[in-house]
Amino acid sequence: MRGEFQQYMAARRQQVEAALDRYTAGLDAPSRLVEAMRYSLLAGGKRLRPILTIAASELFGLEAADVMPGACALEMIHTYSLIHDDLPCMDDDDLRRGRPTCHKVYGEAMAVLAGDALLTQAFALMAEQAAVPRVGPARAVRAAAELAHAAGAEGMVGGQVEDLAWEGRQADEPQLRRIHSLKTGALFRAAVRMGGILAGAGEEDLDRLGRYATHFGLAFQIWDDVLDVTGDAALTGKGVGRDARLDKSTYVTLHGVEGARERAYQAVRLALEELEPFGGAGWVLRALAESVVDRVA
């Protein structure tokens, strides 16, 4: 099963990378802008969000190609958020995925604009998604609404605002959970739910996918906090101990490494429970959730 999952991930990652390349290579735009967009977009990464969309859509009979525009829209939004979060006026990070951040290479103005362009391009892809015959405009519109709400003021952007507001102060567990539910959880929820929406899943299944994604996102975030303390900078591609230096609350400062790990495992268990009604067909989403607390980067 493990080998099968790794093959699945490698294949989907390759499809996503090829599509991201295709969706940006032909842009009729200033070459330095396109270069900056692609520098960050094609910098590797696990492509978790697009693969979650694909895997969820496969549960309801679609194939990767049917949801590729929406899947890549998610990755563009994730990438733009990293570019803007790394800016000197925000988290002021020099390294991302082991390479200099976008503004370090292209300058601040270009980094702001490359982020803006990726965010905008994501919604151009959502419009393309409507042209896929097995999807159609009505489902594409609903998925676009889901994405916009998850990515905007009521979701990811709002989460980043709250995160900045808590810097240097100690958030408690409910506050920390709320910040992460918005900053990283909302996009995971949108990723999984969009797969279902594009495939025409029923409301009950969409609710189930949403709860799965909420637990998934929580496990992911807790594990990130653990890796910040225990991780290998060469693997994570960012400085270890960064959260502590920023005097930020994390699941590790609240519960210790072992307590945080236990909470991550518990979140994965809750995620897996939501998949039970899908039976064997849910094996990819199951393996994805398990892989979150298995990773070293």
Next chain:
Amino acid sequence: MRGEFQQYMAARRQQVEAALDRYTAGLDAPSRLVEAMRYSLLAGGKRLRPILTIAASELFGLEAADVMPGACALEMIHTYSLIHDDLPCMDDDDLRRGRPTCHKVYGEAMAVLAGDALLTQAFALMAEQAAVPRVGPARAVRAAAELAHAAGAEGMVGGQVEDLAWEGRQADEPQLRRIHSLKTGALFRAAVRMGGILAGAGEEDLDRLGRYATHFGLAFQIWDDVLDVTGDAALTGKGVGRDARLDKSTYVTLHGVEGARERAYQAVRLALEELEPFGGAGWVLRALAESVVDRVA
């Protein structure tokens, strides 16, 4: 006619302001973020882009309420672009519409995020646009594609990149025209064409509306350059002579004030020609084009 037009504009502006207020007042998001978004969004302004969308849609039998989400999406994108363009790493402006710019009031991080949130919210509105019975998902998707392409790397964002690249160097007329066609023209074209698309106009009429908007945008930009030299800072809300200090090419540096004025009038004449087939029904778009070279701010 002039009185009738002014009444029309005042009524539409009021409808747009009320909708912008409604679309942002209830956001479930950090209050300071919503405040920063609304500070820039509700700062007055002519609301030209949304009114162009409304006027174009009225030509084909729709009413303002039918296209209000799309019209307000345009204004949100226009506003986000002003917030980001004003940032220290871009044009570094302290004043906009006679008030301190967003980052001067809320700080740079919040200004970046307020812009991101407005851009994202614009596409949430495009999804809402699909729910309007007289529009429907297929037309809303096409309008959203038009908006995304006009606003992104191939349009407005690309234009800002080119504009920054030419700072301190003297662009010639074709280069200047290209910059402005992207930086401001693309969104005007999208505004007018979206009105037609949402109302189900035929391809020939959409092409005509696109050409009208191209001439409109050119006249608008030339007149801005004229106002930068001859304008009253108290009315324009920004420093006079700013372009010259930045050593930027403008239509005035290329052709002098009188030569620039003559080119603006010529662009308006070309815009009006495109409206001839619409007869009397085109009166609002006609008056809008004429008003561009009549304004003092």
